[in-house]
Amino acid sequence: MIHHRTSEQNRIHKILQNANIKLTSVLSDIFGVSGRRILEAILNGETIDTNGLRKMVDGRTKASITDIANAINGRIRLHHRDRLRYHWEHMGYLEETIEELEKQMSPYRKEVELLDGIPGVNKAAAATFIAEMGVDMSVFKSAKHLASWAGVSPGNYESAGKRTSKTTQGNKALKTMAVECVLATSRQNNRIDSHRKRITKRQGKMKGRIASAHLLLTITYNILKTGEPYHELGSNYLEEKQNNKELKMIEYLKKKGYTIAPSEQQTA
DSSP states (O other), rough: OOOHHHHHHHHHHHHHHTTTTOOOGOOOOTSHHHHHHHHHHTTTTOOOOOOHHHHHHHOOOSSSHHHHHHHTOOOEEEEHHHHHHHHHHHHHHHHHHHHHHHHGGGHHHHHHHHHHHHHTOHHHHHHHHHHHOOOOGGGSSSSSHHHHHHHOOOOOOEETTTEEEEOOOOOOHHHHHHHHHHTTTTTTTTTHHHHHHHHHHHHHHHHHHHHHHHHHHHHHHHHHHHHHHHHHOOEEEEEHHEEEEHHHHHHHHTTTTTTOOHHHHHHH
16 A cells, blocks of 8 residues: 555656646655645645745745745646546545554554664564564464565575575565665664675675565564564674684683684784
8 A cells, every 4th residue: 555655646746747846846755744735735726826835834844935936836737637636536545544554553553663673674664564474473483484484585496416596485575575674774884784785795785685684584583572672783793793702712712721822813
């Protein structure tokens, strides 16, 4: 439903551009409070003057009234209004449907809030995860089983002596949403984005995205299973883990009576 609503919004954008109405150049979101008031006035065929705009535009809008007035001074015709009305009404119907669906998510409010704490995951993504895989993780043997069911686990195939590792076929909606959430972390500094960059550097963009989607679903599985909120381990989590592992090994060897000397690289 959200994808359908986005499609209708894109169609409205296109019709406005065709009518030389450049609202997008002055409003960051034409489907916000100010944008909707202006669009409704255009649909109703109202003559929008400066005084009328002042009543429509929210006080927090950065663009000036003059700039907005110039942006809506296009060539809107009857067929533009008719087409806009079709898409506007359909968008309204979709928004009502989305609101009803969100009410159905109320029994899972706690789980939605928990998943919303994962980097890259918003409430819409959390709702998708719950709708596709439920909240009872006992149906999956492990996090790996969930990842395989979602289609983000590498397969292991061999044919004519050649081995390939294509991902398994799985739940398309869950896989798509997991990858979208991974991409949403691309400008953040956290464990998931660090993991994606590390895999991408060695194996390419697609494998990096799928591998991080696997990690994200593993985190989702553990949160739903334990009921504990997400805890950020940091972008350098793996490096610290490796360093701690080496330090523990050194301490173990010292207890066994070995003498550990620094390597040439460390002394350099």
